[in-house]
Amino acid sequence: MSSVNPVVTRFAPSPTGSLHIGGARTALFNYLYAKHTGGKFVLRIEDTDRERSTEANVQVILDGLTWLGLTWDGEPTFQYARGERHRAAVDQLLAEGKAYPCWLAGDELAAAKDAARAAGHALRSPWRDREVTAENLARPHVIRFRGPLNGDTRIQDLVQGPVTLRNRELDDLILLRSDGVPTYNLAVIVDDHEMGVTHVIRGDDHLNNAARQTLLYQALGWPVPAFAHISMIHGPDGGKLSKRHGAQAVGEFADMGYLPEALRNYLARLGWSHGDDELFSDQQAADWFDIADVNKGAARLDWDKLNHVNAHYIRLADDDRLARLVTEVCLRRNEPLDEASLQRLYGAIGLMKDRGKTLVELADQCAFLFLQRPVTIEEKARSLLTAETLERLARLRTALDQEASWSPESLDIRLKSFAEAEAVGMGKIGPPMRAVLTGGQPSPDLGRTLAALGRSEVLGRMDDVLSPLS
RNA sequence: GCGCCCUUCGUCUAUCGGUUAGGACCCCAGAUUUUCAAUCUGGUAAGAGGGGUUCGACUCCCCUAGGGCGUGCCA
Numbered sequence: 285m286s287s288v289n290p291v292v293t294r295f296a297p298s299p300t301g302s303l304h305i306g307g308a309r310t311a312l313f314n315y316l317y318a319k320h321t322g323g324k325f326v327l328r329i330e331d332t333d334r335e336r337s338t339e340a341n342v343q344v345i346l347d348g349l350t351w352l353g354l355t356w357d358g359e360p361t362f363q364y365a366r367g368e369r370h371r372a373a374v375d376q377l378l379a380e381g382k383a384y385p386c387w388l389a390g391d392e393l394a395a396a397k398d399a400a401r402a403a404g405h406a407l408r409s410p411w412r413d414r415e416v417t418a419e420n421l422a423r424p425h426v427i428r429f430r431g432p433l434n435g436d437t438r439i440q441d442l443v444q445g446p447v448t449l450r451n452r453e454l455d456d457l458i459l460l461r462s463d464g465v466p467t468y469n470l471a472v473i474v475d476d477h478e479m480g481v482t483h484v485i486r487g488d489d490h491l492n493n494a495a496r497q498t499l500l501y502q503a504l505g506w507p508v509p510a511f512a513h514i515s516m517i518h519g520p521d522g523g524k525l526s527k528r529h530g531a532q533a534v535g536e537f538a539d540m541g542y543l544p545e546a547l548r549n550y551l552a553r554l555g556w557s558h559g560d561d562e563l564f565s566d567q568q569a570a571d572w573f574d575i576a577d578v579n580k581g582a583a584r585l586d587w588d589k590l591n592h593v594n595a596h597y598i599r600l601a602d603d604d605r606l607a608r609l610v611t612e613v614c615l616r617r618n619e620p621l622d623e624a625s626l627q628r629l630y631g632a633i634g635l636m637k638d639r640g641k642t643l644v645e646l647a648d649q650c651a652f653l654f655l656q657r658p659v660t661i662e663e664k665a666r667s668l669l670t671a672e673t674l675e676r677l678a679r680l681r682t683a684l685d686q687e688a689s690w691s692p693e694s695l696d697i698r699l700k701s702f703a704e705a706e707a708v709g710m711g712k713i714g715p716p717m718r719a720v721l722t723g724g725q726p727s728p729d730l731g732r733t734l735a736a737l738g739r740s741e742v743l744g745r746m747d748d749v750l751s752p753l754s
Numbered sequence: 755g756c757g758c759c760c761u762u763c764g765u766c767u768a769u770c771g772g773u774u775a776g777g778a779c780c781c782c783a784g785a786u787u788u789u790c791a792a793u794c795u796g797g798u799a800a801g802a803g804g805g806g807u808u809c810g811a812c813u814c815c816c817c818u819a820g821g822g823c824g825u826g827c828c829a
Contacts, residue, residue: 297829
């Protein structure tokens with residue numbers, strides 16, 4: 285918006301796991317706000333936890349964001365690589381007496397925490413006020429922040445409003461571990477500051493940290509960015525979202541057959557709204573998105589609504605793309621499609637796209653297209669094929685053979701007039717035809733089923749059943 | 755335990771002191787009908803509880819309850 289003070293948002297995942305749906309929404313909100321304001325959306329990988337961060341997780345996160353279409357500006361920043369910058373900030377704090385070395389550890393540390401808790405305040409190390417000797421400095425130690433003992437710290441959260449915490453509740457947090465690696469709270473503010481981040485939009489599990497970080501910003505004499513703590517996504521039962529709720533990782537949603545644009549639309553509507561608008565384009569989302577319209581309360585993941593949104597985007601999707609995605613679903617199931625099936629799929633997908641809420645359902649609905657001749661007919665469907673019916677189907681075969689335009693509409697008309705000529709209702713024709721053509725698999729309206737299968741396949745499947753007669 | 759945050763139909767939400775509290779998903783009924791769907795029409799359903807403030811509260815304040823988060827040499 286303002287060219288003087290361009291907005292910079294960021295997504296800062298830790299590669300200690302995959303990209304979860306909650307993280308994806310956080311990324312989406314950051315992305316949308318950047319787009320809305322004409323600012324930048326940057327990515328930072330917070331890999332200072334050397335034990336648990338993995339290269340594989342970094343790739344999963346990058347792939348997840350890419351799949352979701354949340355493209356970031358510039359190259360991703362890796363936090364661990366910026367250790368020198370973090371230590372420089374600590375040196376400044378040390379020099380100004382705003383940080384101190386601490387040798388508290390083990391049982392002694394645990395006891396100090398218990399004592400602090402009992403006294404009604406956060407941890408203060410006894411080393412805060414002790415003399416530092418050269419001898420001690422040679423021993424392993426951490427660097428702690430010398431936080432204020434009294435007073436309040438107030439943050440002006442764009443979503444949650446003003447939040448005030450008593451400084452006595454905020455501990456002298458560790459800035460540098462004993463191995464010299466910076467901790468989260470320090471690294472975050474140094475990086476956000478140096479990367480020019482203006483708006484920190486993140487999960488509200490960080491709301492308390494915002495106060496600690498504010499104190500650090502102030503100690504370093506840096507401006508405090510705007511904070512926007514969005515609520516987390518809960519499971520359908522209102523509890524913490526977990527595996528038992530069906531899925532967590534973005535990759536799982538992809539495998540379950542959700543379209544990225546559907547997930548974007550759904551996720552955007554979770555905790556944010558623009559009047560009564562439910563389905564909207566990416567451009568509209570960017571135009572409309574404002575942090576001021578983000579809700580405070582947590583939202584639950586609702587599969588029914590996600591399915592509804594997904595069904596909408598499946599219908600909107602390009603035919604070739606859908607056919608390709610259905611092919612991939614079949615491949616994942618270890619049921620690769622042969623050439624003839626692929627050809628039928630690409631030709632028929634336009635007639636099939638309103639029949640599945642997910643790509644997986646769509647693949648199920650397309651299964652009748654992939655049947656190998658002769659089609660195996662289920663017992664129940666088989667019983668429809670009486671002698672009388674087979675004779676009628678033979679006459680229908682002749683009629684169909686003469687159908688010039690093999691379109692759903694003309695086939696419908698052909699079917700109806702055939703029924704009239706035979707002086708029977710469609711109930712005498714549809715079910716048996718379906719049995720012959722699909723073996724009992726789900727299929728669309730008869731006209732569409734015929735159109736989807738194609739003339740030669742339809743006549744072929746009919747012949748498989750009729751020829752033994754002659 | 756302590757601290758912080760949250761609370762409108764079952765779910766996602768609109769409402770920014772005065773509305774018959776609106777929309778969407780789900781569900782139900784009807785229409786359509788050659789399977790299963792889809793589609794169309796209609797319907798059920800809400801301000802957690804209790805106190806205030808006010809001529810008037812879903813909307814502002816307080817308390818209670820419930821839920822979430824934090825309280826790490828994780829992020």
